[in-house]
Amino acid sequence: xxxxxxxxxxxxxxxxxxxxxxxxxxxxxxxxxxxxxxxxxxxxxxxxxxxxxxxxxxxxxxxxxxxxxxxxxxxxxxxxxxxxxxxxxxxxxxxxxxxxxxxxxxxxxxxxxxxxxxxxxxxxxxxxxxxxxxxxxxxxxxxxxxxxxxxxxxxxxxxxxxxxxxxxxxxxxxxxxxxxxxxxxxxxxxxxxxxxxxxxxxxxxxxxxxxxxxxxxxxxxxxxxxxxxxxxxxxxxxxxxxxxxxxxxxxxxxxxxxxxxxxxxxxxxxxxxxxxxx
Amino acid sequence: xxxxxxxxxxxxxxxxxxxxxxxxxxxxxxxxxxxxxxxxxxxxxxxxxxxxxxxxxxxxxxxxxxxxxxxxxxxxxxxxxxxxxxxxxxxxxxxxxxxxxxxxxxxxxxxxxxxxxxxxxxxxxxxxxxxxxxxxxxxxxxxxxxxxxxxxxxxxxxxxxxxxxxxxxxxxxxxxxxxxxxxxxxxxxxxxxxxxxxxxxxxxxxxxxxxxxxxxxxxxxxxxxxxxxxxxxxxxxxxxxxxxxxxxxxxxxxxxxxxxxxxxxxxxxxxxxxxxxx
Numbered sequence: 051x052x053x054x055x056x057x058x059x060x061x062x063x064x065x066x067x068x069x070x071x072x073x074x075x076x077x078x079x080x081x082x083x084x085x086x087x088x089x090x091x092x093x094x095x096x097x098x099x100x101x102x103x104x105x106x107x108x109x110x111x112x113x114x115x116x117x118x119x120x121x122x123x124x125x126x127x128x129x130x131x132x133x134x135x136x137x138x139x140x141x142x143x144x145x146x147x148x149x150x151x152x153x154x155x156x157x158x159x160x161x162x163x164x165x166x167x168x169x170x171x172x173x174x175x176x177x178x179x180x181x182x183x184x185x186x187x188x189x190x191x192x193x194x195x196x197x198x199x200x201x202x203x204x205x206x207x208x209x210x211x212x213x214x215x216x217x218x219x220x221x222x223x224x225x226x227x228x229x230x231x232x233x234x235x236x237x238x239x240x241x242x243x244x245x246x247x248x249x250x251x252x253x254x255x256x257x258x259x260x261x262x263x264x265x266x267x268x269x270x271x272x273x274x275x276x277x278x279x280x281x282x283x284x285x286x287x288x289x290x291x292x293x294x295x296x297x298x299x300x301x302x303x304x305x306x307x308x309x310x311x312x313x314x315x316x317x318x319x320x321x322x323x324x325x326x327x328x
Numbered sequence: 329x330x331x332x333x334x335x336x337x338x339x340x341x342x343x344x345x346x347x348x349x350x351x352x353x354x355x356x357x358x359x360x361x362x363x364x365x366x367x368x369x370x371x372x373x374x375x376x377x378x379x380x381x382x383x384x385x386x387x388x389x390x391x392x393x394x395x396x397x398x399x400x401x402x403x404x405x406x407x408x409x410x411x412x413x414x415x416x417x418x419x420x421x422x423x424x425x426x427x428x429x430x431x432x433x434x435x436x437x438x439x440x441x442x443x444x445x446x447x448x449x450x451x452x453x454x455x456x457x458x459x460x461x462x463x464x465x466x467x468x469x470x471x472x473x474x475x476x477x478x479x480x481x482x483x484x485x486x487x488x489x490x491x492x493x494x495x496x497x498x499x500x501x502x503x504x505x506x507x508x509x510x511x512x513x514x515x516x517x518x519x520x521x522x523x524x525x526x527x528x529x530x531x532x533x534x535x536x537x538x539x540x541x542x543x544x545x546x547x548x549x550x551x552x553x554x555x556x557x558x559x560x561x562x563x564x565x566x567x568x569x570x571x572x573x574x575x576x577x578x579x580x581x582x583x584x585x586x587x588x589x590x591x592x593x594x595x596x597x598x599x600x601x602x603x604x605x606x
Contacts, residue, residue, distance in 0.1 A: 095376055095384050103600075106373050106578050206484040217495055243333050322381075326604065 057147065059281045062089040062295065063272070064123035064147075066114050070209070071242030072129030072311040075152065076271035076294075079127070083276070085283045088294040089121055092180025093325060095300035099132040100241070107176070111137045115145055116328040118298075123147060127272055131173055131240050131264070135182035148275055149155045154273045156238050156264030157186040161194065163260045164236040170229040170259075172251075172268070172299060173240030175200040180275050182228045183240060197232055201225045201241070208243045209308070218247060222254045230255060238262045239319030247310070287298060296320040335402045337424065340367040340573070341424075341550070342401035344392050347375030348487070348583060349520030350407030351590040352428065354572070356547035357405070358591070360391050361554070363561045366572040367399055371603060373578035376483060377410040378519070380450025385454070389415045393423055394606040395575075401425060402559050405550055408508045409451055411541070413460035426553055433549045434516050434542030435464040439472065441538045442514040446473045448507040448537075450529075451518030453478040461518060475510055478520070479503045486521045487586070498523060500532040508533055516540045524590070574598040 066075055076090055084202035092115055093099075099107050107194050111133050118126055126149040128134045134151030139247050142149055160169050160183075171183040177200075212218045220238075228239065238258050239245055245263050252261055276282045294317070298305045302320040309317050347370050354368055369392055372376075377385050389411050395595055398405055406419075412429030420427055438447050438461075439552045448598050449461040454535040455478075462474035490496045498593050506514065515537050517523055523541050532538060533600045572595070576583045580598040 095380055101419055101582070102373060102578050113597050203484055203490075210480050212481075217498055220495055300380050304379070 054067060057279060057281045058122070058133070059283055061122050061124035061163055062087040063125050063127060064089050064118035064121065065127045065129050066091040066118065067130040067242060068093050068099035068132065070094070070308045070312070071160055071205070073309055074242050074267040075129035075247045075268055076128060078265045079272060080294075081274050082269040083282075086276070089281065090294065091117060091299070091325075092299075092305060092320075093306055094298040095276065095325070098174070099130065100176045100202070100205070102132075102176065104136045104312065107133060108140060111141055111182055111326075113325050113328045117171070117323065117325060119146065119328065125149065125272070125275065125279075127268060128152065129242055129265070129268070131177045131242065134175045135180040136319045143292050148279055149231070150268065150271055150328055151277060152228065152242065152264040152268045153240075154186060156240065156262055156269035157183060157190065159267045160236050160238050160262045160265070161187055162188045163248070163262055164194065166233065166235045167191065167193055168197065168232065168234045168236070170198060170226075170234035170237040170238065171198045171240045172201045172204075172225065172229075172244065173198070174205070175202055177240055183238060197229050197234060199225055200227055201244075204247065205241065205243050213247055214250065214254045218250050219254070222250050226251070227253050230259075234259060236260045236262060238264065241263065299321050299323065299325045335559045336400070337402065337561055338563055339400050339402035340365040340407060341403050342367050342369070342396035342399065343405045343407050343564060344369040344371070345408040345520060346371050346395065346410065348372070348376035348586045348590070349483070351405035351587055352520050352523045353405060353509060353543040353546055355591055356541075356543045358572075360547040361551050361560075363563065364554075365561065367396065367401055367575070368572065369395060369575045369603075370583060370598075372576045372583055373603070375453070377408065378454045380454065380481070382414045385411060386415045386418060388603075389419055390422070391603050391606045393419060394418055397424065397604060398606065401548070403427070403545065403557075405551065406430065407520055407543070407546070409455045409520065413455045413458040415450070422488065427555060428546065428549055428553060430520065430542040430546045431460055431465045431466060431518075433517065433545035434540055435468065437542070438514050438516050438540045439468045439543045441540055442472065444511065444513045445469065445471055446475065446510065446512045446514070448512035448515040449474060449476045449518045450482075450503065450515065450522065452483070453474070453480055461516060475507050475512060477503055477507055479522075482519065482525065483521050486524050491525055492528065496499050496528050497532070500525070500528050502527070502530060506538075511586065512537060514538045514540060518542065518544070522538055542568075546589075575601050577601065577603045
């Protein structure tokens with residue numbers, strides 16, 4: 051149970067992902083609620099989660115949540131579709147601060163965007179196999195038809211910088227043709243890496259398909275959540291990169307390079323911690 | 329120190345890799361020394377190693393070696409270029425059985441194959457950055473010129489089954505054009521996944537370039553090592569899949585599918601262990 055009075059409005063918000071992809075969620079939070087300080091953890095030593103079993107993802111998530119709680123965060127954002135899909139329901143019961151994932155906000159936006167009820171979801175293998183988007187979408191709209199497609203090559207393509215590239219176009223065409231043939235009018239970018247190839251995906255599916263970016267919707271929901279608990283930061287925005295702190299489980303340098311390409315301002319440094327100790 | 333008299337000739341040989349790639353080494357060992365029983369461990373929960381720091385790779389390797397020693401193996405084959413490159417020198421001092429990696433056998437074969445002294449090496453980022461192939465090659469032939477190239481997309485392409493595919497051709501052409509322009513006559517496949525796209529690589533570099541597969545050379549060297557210690561298995565080959573045992577840290581099912589595509593006979597099952605307990 052969350053004790054509202056214990057939450058410090060000036061504490062940071064913990065945001066975590068299996069690796070670097072969650073930085074697209076960080077970017078949206080900074081855009082929409084710039085007053086807040088963030089404490090990000092990317093599990094770069096154990097990425098990717100999308101191919102791992104539920105048990106493993108759950109064990110890793112527990113370690114990360116223990117780390118974030120040790121840092122006295124006032125709320126936690128699960129900026130990882132795989133964790134939101136396979137572990138959030140159990141983790142929710144175990145933490146002492148408000149926690150939200152990226153799936154439910156994405157589902158809500160998709161159900162509002164669709165006109166013909168045919169919603170495509172692209173994500174990692176684990177997220178697609180969890181069937182989580184379909185499960186939640188059908189709760190909101192029992193008539194919605196959800197078409198899922200795992201796109202396992204998108205993450206390595208993004209992480210290797212092939213954001214605008216004929217190879218990425220070709221792979222996108224293969225992954226998305228089936229969804230287009232089946233007449234979707236809405237497509238959920240169900241992996242935090244995918245907004246980074248949003249223009250390739252948009253070009254492939256054409257103007258008739260509305261793209262839903264759960265990162266954007268999650269930042270909106272986070273704002274509402276902070277307000278609901280009365281824990282919005284009252285401090286004026288501080289300048290400089292110490293406002294946000296970044297932790298990784300490996301390869302801080304590689305993380306910094308990627309982070310500086312995703313976020314508009316430079317991050318000074320990321321610190322490596324041994325997450326297995328939590 | 330290895331006590332020769334303690335090694336049981338009928339014990340299995342431990343073979344490990346960060347994931348599934350080491351199965352190409354298993355395949356070569358079974359071909360060349362079919363009498364031996366193998367005990368394979370694939371660290372599928374923490375794959376890939378090629379992007380991780382030396383400290384992390386070393387910590388993971390120690391856990392795996394402790395697991396293999398607990399299984400009473402008579403020798404260990406490091407079927408992973410990254411581990412061979414960044415951790416083997418230290419691990420060698422800590423184990424009580426003979427241990428070999430894939431790098432030195434590959435280096436030896438490359439130095440024998442080259443005519444113009446220009447040797448290309450393709451591998452993961454970690455192996456290339458370790459500079460290990462150049463270091464060992466220069467010990468054998470100080471005049472050899474070693475040109476390394478990290479090919480980070482090859483592993484995901486292989487793992488997603490794009491073995492014969494225009495996309496893999498295109499990526500291979502990009503990765504290999506620089507090495508070809510610089511006139512290599514020998515190319516080391518410095519990652520255990522790469523033999524699975526050997527024909528794509530051969531087509532790209534043309535007939536003038538000799539491909540070296542360290543898996544093949546490692547099996548040869550293992551045979552010599554067993555003979556040197558007098559620990560060759562004397563038992564007649566047993567039929568059936570219990571002869572070899574397979575362990576993984578996650579996703580046994582996915583491993584079985586991949587293993588059955590690499591090895592010519594079916595494996596019955598792979599068992600999941602929690603490697604963090606070792």
